Amino acid sequence: MSSPPPRGWCRRQSALLADVRAFNKEALRPTPEIRVTTLLGELKLESHDEVYTKTDDFEEEERQRLMDAAVQKLALLRKMSGKDKSPCQVLPGLFIGPIGAARNLKALRKRGITHILNISPIVPCYFRDNPEGAFTYHVVPIYDDSSVDLLPHLEKAVEFIAAGRKAGGVLVHCYAGQSRSASFVIAYLLAKESMSLSEAWTTVRRARPSVQPNQGFLRQLAEYEQSILLNTPTKAICGETNAEEEEVFPLCIEQ
Structure with a gap:
């Protein structure tokens, strides 16, 4: 009791x-x-x-x-990047990938890639000074941050991609091959292939299912699409998002 x-x-x-x-x-x-x-x-x-x-x-x-x-x-990302080393073909002569693809000389040669668009301030241009590589590089030193202004970099990058495709092939890469590289490939498809944002997104994701531009980049791509349709200059969008993508998707793995 x-x-x-x-x-x-x-x-x-x-x-x-x-x-x-x-x-x-x-x-x-x-x-x-x-x-x-x-x-x-x-x-x-x-x-x-x-x-x-x-x-x-x-x-x-x-x-x-x-x-x-x-x-x-970060350790998981590095482990994934060690396996994820094959350029994924978006269109003939247009490839997207992570750091692993950027340093995979055998895969680059096999696909006839001559140009490499490096969208990272920390990933080296591995074959820039290597006679065996003989690649043409263009670097956009930006981080994967929703507040980063993409728009000033798009015109040069789009023309570089176009030139790379004509020369044989171009790889667009960042570190993980998910946000920055996807954003620039989508911009190219909008500007040069006359795709809508939805079509470009689907095309890139079909080639590499793990792609996921951050919300700030997506907003700027929507503005870029409108500027192309209206044939008017773009203005930078400043914005932040708290949304984070934690999903892990299948990788492009060299066979």
Whole structure:
């Protein structure tokens, strides 16, 4: 049989509920000590420093957790890039891929690729100074960030892709081969193949199912499409999104 509740618990509960209803965050004042009375009448004291130490510990643990998750994600991306090394053909003479494709000389040769559009500030142009490579490079040093302004880079990149196709073949790559490279290939299809944004998206995804431009890039591509239809200059779109693509899709793997 359970013991009866202590005397006065109901009154203390009513007082607590009244305090909760009357609580006003703006009325709080700094205090060196926090006094807590439980419903059983027990008095507990907590120093101001102890509270902040607990909060700081929690924030530090959260920062560490996020850092560990980022490291794991990067390790997975690097592992995937080691297997994902085949250029994926979008159209005859037009290929898209990740860093693995950009350094796969055998695959580049096999597909007759002569031009490489490198859309990354960190991925090297592996065969730029290699006589065995003899590739023509164009670099767009941007990150995969929704606030990055693509539009000033599109015209030169589109003409480079067109020249590469005429010369034999062109590879458009970034690091993962999902967002930046896909955005520039889509821009080319809009400008040179007279496709709609929907058609271009479908065409690129058919070649490489993992493609997923970030939301900022997609908004700018929609504006680029309108500028082509209206034959007017484009203006940069500044915008951010919290949407993140975490899905993992099949890769193009060299057989």
